[in-house]
Amino acid sequence: MKKVLAIFCLILSVVSQAQVTDYQKIIDSISQKKWDSTGVDLDSLSNPKIVDIKRIKKDSIKLNNNLVIVPGGEEAGPITPSTILTLPTLKRWFIFGQNSLVFNQSSFANWYAGGNNNIGVIGKANYNIVYKKNKHYLDNNIQLGYGFVSSTGQSTRKTDDYINVMTNYGYELAQHYYLSTGFQFLSQFTAGYNYSNTPDPVYDDRISRFMAPGYLNLGIGVSYNPNENFQVILRPANGKFTFVLDKKLQVAGNYGLERDGQSMRAELGAMVNILYKIKLFKDATFVNQVNFFTNYLEHSERVDINYSGSLNLKFNKYITTVVTLDMMYDHDQIQKLQRKQTLGIGITYNLGYKMERDSNTGVIKPFL
Template sequence: MKKISALLLFCVCFFSQAQITDYHKLIDSINQKKWDSSGVDIDSLANPRIVKIKTARKDSVKLNSNIVVAPNAGDSSPLTPSSMLSLPTLKRWFIFGQNSLVFNQSSFANWYAGGNNNIGVLGKINYNIVYKKNRHYLDNNIQMGYGLVSSTGQSTRKTDDYINILTNYGYELAKDYYLSTGFQVLSQFTPGFNYANTPDPTYNDRISKFMAPGYLNVGLGFSYNPNENFQVIMRPLNGKFTFVLDKKLQFAGNYGLERDGQSLRAELGAMLNVLYKIKLFKDATYVNQINFFSNYLQHSERIDINYVGSLNLKFNKYITTVVSLEMMYDHDQIQKLQRKQTLGVGITYNLGYKMERDSNTGVIKPFIN
């Protein structure tokens, strides 16, 4: 029986192999190639390569620079640590620049009430360069302005001229409190004249010039800054230096000089500076800044006071109006109240980004101002 079964199995294998013709072999090779081309290579999964696909929201933007411009403000008030901390960004450098140009012109022809043709121009810049990292805060503020007016029958006269450079370093001691140190330099660009006494002055009629006078304040203390609208800087140790680097003006009594030929007067005392900003309504703010200085060495009861008030009105992106009032009393210079008032309507261009965060998406939206 076993012999018969083995014989039958041999016959089946022989005849089945005989059925595989060359035609069947061609079909099998085509099928095999198709399988090889579409099949998965299991061995290739041993070293997989992951491709990162970048996605971005339509309303988002990436700031590649490490320099970010602080929020646009319609006023010239300084940036404070509180305003930096409230920004929707983790950048360290902040820049904000404000450039203003004001023109005035009047022309008369057969005008019964009379008048004098004149044209005037006034340019101002105000830049804040701020660094904020962890507890460290560095503020650099540069303010400069120069104005001229030319009238028929009169020489060109200066209407405004100032240089104000301030640097302040703060270290956060506690919430809203900072250890504060820094310096301030004040002066002017060109000679100044008393046009009431010399209507057509020459250079020899000058009563002031660059660094005559010039002021340097250096101090150490602390500051309190609970919000961007209020700041107090108190420096119990503050040096005030008055420079008069013009021999013609180095006479006793001029700018507080104590003797003829003196080019530098040094004072040591305490300084208090208060900043308070009021938002009257949309696009209208009033900035108050007052500074007190008391000399420890001579007549500490005679306190130097300097107040600056600035009303800022913004009509649109470029047109602004600024009304400023500055009052100063320094017993050593002149025992009277010094006052300066200016009104300007002109073009203002703010350099930088205004940072805003979308309330719905949380995305920062900067735009050139």
């Protein structure tokens, strides 16, 4: 009985070993086929082929609708040709808008030091709409601002009011040099008053209003723009037109008018515009812009000077402080320096496309 049992166990062991071997062969065959299909052919590395990858000068992303993200687009300040023309895509629209709203309010009740209840609001909008193809570009900039303050016992008073529309066409002549031609329109929304002379003015006390004055500059020349922080525009042929369309204000001497009843004054001369942006630190930018104009036809030694400075301090995505200083000297208007200064802390909201890089992964994320 023991011999029979031993023979049975030996036969069972041989049969099972044969089955395991067959199964192992099948498994090995499958594994080999998978390796052959996915494995790297090491012999092919002895003769590598280099694929040419187009180099991109700056980080950018092209969207399907031809809108692109401009590096640094979220920063305050004018867009220069260098920023646009260094982008790699052949055809693009760039749209960016910055809107800000500033509130200030004071209220007093039984306050020994005294005071007057007041509330003030200033709203500003700044939009860039740019088209670029090959060496051509068209830059449109719209700047609007209006503000007022209302105090107990006083009429509502205007604190800021301007319309500034600029269009500029450019063509790249050589590295950093561009043909430049375009126009600029300046005016205001509502009537202005001299509150020192008329503390409680009526409409007949106005000293200005829309298109009284209004300014139009047209010119052609060249510009030098080595980077996005510096630009010089020289227009040796530039027309400056001053409009006063309010008959009450068409008085000789007002806004450079030469005679009573004159509605427009034309000047032909040369214009130089210089832009210089300084990044003080990460969230602080100081933008300087100065404009010079001299009249060929009369008193060319009298140079009109217009300076605008803007200090932008960004606390976070929405809270921004803006300090502006505007100074102007125009001998034909008044032989004194004109100055305007504003300080605002409020909400800033950006519309359009801009660029944001993930600090952890380095991936650029576009968002609207």
